Amino acid sequence: METDEHVGENGEVFVHRLKELTDDEKQRLAQQNSRMIPEAKAAKLEREAKRHWDIFYKRNETKFFRDRHWTTREFQELINFESDQRIVFLELGCGVGNMIFPLVEEGFSNFFFYACDFSPRAVEFVKTNKLFDENRMKAFCADLTTDDLFENVKPESVDIASLIFVLSAIHPSMWSQVARLAFRVLKPGGVLLFRDYGRYDMAQLRFKPGHKIAENFYMRQDGTRSYYFTEEELAKLFSEAGFDIIMNTYIQRRTVNFKEGIDAPRIFVQGKYKKPS
Numbered sequence: 001m002e003t004d005e006h007v008g009e010n011g012e013v014f015v016h017r018l019k020e021l022t023d024d025e026k027q028r029l030a031q032q033n034s035r036m037i038p039e040a041k042a043a044k045l046e047r048e049a050k051r052h053w054d055i056f057y058k059r060n061e062t063k064f065f066r067d068r069h070w071t072t073r074e075f076q077e078l079i080n081f082e083s084d085q086r087i088v089f090l091e092l093g094c095g096v097g098n099m100i101f102p103l104v105e106e107g108f109s110n111f112f113f114y115a116c117d118f119s120p121r122a123v124e125f126v127k128t129n130k131l132f133d134e135n136r137m138k139a140f141c142a143d144l145t146t147d148d149l150f151e152n153v154k155p156e157s158v159d160i161a162s163l164i165f166v167l168s169a170i171h172p173s174m175w176s177q178v179a180r181l182a183f184r185v186l187k188p189g190g191v192l193l194f195r196d197y198g199r200y201d202m203a204q205l206r207f208k209p210g211h212k213i214a215e216n217f218y219m220r221q222d223g224t225r226s227y228y229f230t231e232e233e234l235a236k237l238f239s240e241a242g243f244d245i246i247m248n249t250y251i252q253r254r255t256v257n258f259k260e261g262i263d264a265p266r267i268f269v270q271g272k273y274k275k276p277s
């Protein structure tokens with residue numbers, strides 16, 4: 001496991017300590033507790049999680065998330081193969097395919113891609129993408145908190161799986177189920193690549209009272225939910241599911257858009273978890 005802090009190619013800083021809060025930020029977090037989401041509403045959000053995400057994709061279509069062009073830079077596991085080695089890749093919670101299609105565009109002709117999500121609209125967007133090729137891809141609906149996945153993918157058949165900004169959308173009581181699912185579907189020696197929102201990311205600090213469901217877990221305006229992780233929580237979760245922790249770190253970076261006057265410090269968590277051989 002990495003212990004040192006370093007700066008990545010794009011000015012991202014990899015750190016192993018929690019962001020320190022200013023007094024103003026502490027006050028903002030405290031204010032969030034003044035009006036929590038009532039339990040009945042929180043339970044309804046859980047029951048309707050799939051519907052909210054499906055409506056999200058109805059409204060935003062493929063325009064919301066940017067293609068994840070950073071994945072081969074951050075995850076060398078994607079490129080450390082002989083070019084003729086056949087690799088089975090599975091994107092868990094694929095949305096409209098922002099992780100897989102940049103890989104398809106770059107070649108990766110030795111890869112077979114599985115992509116699943118519980119939103120039927122998201123899966124449909126994957127299937128209708130001009131880069132979708134059914135000879136080397138399969139997209140299907142699956143709820144990661146159930147065993148749906150195994151209707152389409154055999155246990156122990158995947159070399160690389162990814163969970164990119166997905167676990168944060170899932171209720172904390174279900175995380176261990178999702179981690180075990182990823183473990184079961186990977187071959188021995190297979191790797192799970194992970195990125196998600198980190199504790200005290202600016203999006204967490206910005207929530208107004210009336211959005212908090214539980215500690216570090218919030219509802220957005222559109223009914224989708226988001227959790228903000230510490231690296232310790234993730235190390236515990238994935239090691240308890242059986243993984244060896246190869247990497248587990250915060251990433252601090254700035255999202256800058258001069259035209260829109262945005263310069264936002266972001267905090268993510270990134271991990272690589274390996275199923276022992």
Ligand SMILES: C[S@@+](CC[C@H](N)C(=O)[O-])C[C@H]1O[C@@H](n2cnc3c(N)ncnc32)[C@H](O)[C@@H]1O
Nearest residue numbers: 053065093094095098117118119143144164169
């Ligand atoms: C923030 S989006 C990220 C999508 C994609 N991984 C990306 O990087 O663009 C979160 C995705 O997780 C999916 N999701 C949330 N809960 C899920 C569950 N229980 N089973 C399957 N997919 C789920 C949502 O439908 C949504 O597409």
